[in-house]
């Protein structure tokens with residue numbers, strides 16, 4: 001066997017697809033009995049993002065389309081209208097199944113109900129052990145998701161932050177607009193945010209992620225007491241409840257020997273939202289191509305890390321800095337200020353759903369202004385995050 005992929009989410013499935021497309025012999029292990037289940041994701045991705053990962057926009061897995069975000073903070077609302085490609089709401093179960101078909105059509109083998117228990121190095125090859133079977137291979141791509149266990153046994157760190165999340169699907173009476181509601185502020189969702197996403201005319205997902213042990217009571221509080229949310233959910237019926245974990249921030253290394261981590265296991269998400277479908281699938285595809293080149297003796301796994309950091313590294317590092325502002329107690333004050341001096345309308349004009357930071361720093365003046373504001377609000381925080389931005393690069 002050339003390549004073993006662990007995990008049948010978007011990252012692992014993209015890795016299996018690209019490695020098989022390059023002619024490698026690939027096997028992917030997924031612990032559940034079906035791809036895409038259980039569900040945990042809100043499913044928001046942009047049209048640009050889907051193109052970027054080579055998945056067409058199809059009605060079999062696109063549930064809805066949104067063109068506007070309302071950001072509610074401290075009793076105020078800001079509106080960000082999407083100009084250009086729309087934002088899609090995916091049914092992740094069907095989307096992941098389509099990704100699995102894509103990988104199998106290129107010759108990848110997918111084994112379900114097969115949890116990888118252990119990975120060992122023996123005589124220059126990896127031995128991948130599932131319940132009752134062992135497989136020998138040259139390269140391992142680990143796409144275990146947010147709760148990755150195997151990477152640490154190989155000596156790799158996990159993502160910087162793991163944030164618990166909870167999501168509920170509702171059926172509601174009043175028809176829904178094609179807009180996403182984002183609730184910021186530590187009063188409602190400490191350390192992260194809450195969201196309401198329409199998945200149809202009368203159905204929605206409401207979710208919350210917070211650096212708290214009690215997402216359940218925080219989400220219940222929002223549904224009952226938040227003025228905008230309680231109005232939307234009036235006489236709503238709960239259809240499904242599911243939990244999950246959002247990861248933020250990649251570790252210092254995402255490969256060791258011929259073992260590479262991809263997707264949530266490697267912290268490859270957008271730091272402001274934790275959205276990881278597009279980044280994970282992109283990095284998975286890249287890892288698959290590099291794996292095939294390594295098998296042919298034409299590349300080293302270091303190439304994987306070099307390329308993905310070149311493309312997403314700046315977004316990750318500056319995103320962490322901006323995230324610190326969005327979760328601070330001053331977020332309301334700051335957003336009102338930036339709205340007054342025209343930064344929000346600049347962001348709206350340049351907004352790129354996959355590259356949040358680039359939407360803000362397209363003009364160097366805006367970056368200087370934002371960092372000045374951050375400095376005014378909290379010089380120590382700004383300094384700490386300045387170090388965080390610059391240090392990982394030096395350590396590598």
Ligand SMILES: Cc1cc2nc3c(=O)[nH]c(=O)nc-3n(C[C@H](O)[C@H](O)[C@H](O)COP(=O)(O)OP(=O)(O)OC[C@H]3O[C@@H](n4cnc5c(N)ncnc54)[C@H](O)[C@@H]3O)c2cc1C
Pocket residue numbers: 006007008009010011012013029030031032036040041042043044045114115116117143144145146150165166167207243244245246262263264265269274275276277278280
């Ligand atoms: C509540 C919530 C809402 C979100 N909303 C969005 C959103 O709107 N947009 C967005 O882009 N992202 C969103 N995300 C993030 C997104 O879901 C992840 O970034 C994405 O699923 C990562 O893909 P992955 O393939 O790395 O991991 P996963 O999708 O988690 O897939 C990993 C797979 O590996 C399997 N596995 C794990 N260990 C083993 C093992 N040892 N052996 C075999 N199989 C194993 C797991 O069962 C799983 O199927 C959300 C996350 C949460 C929790």
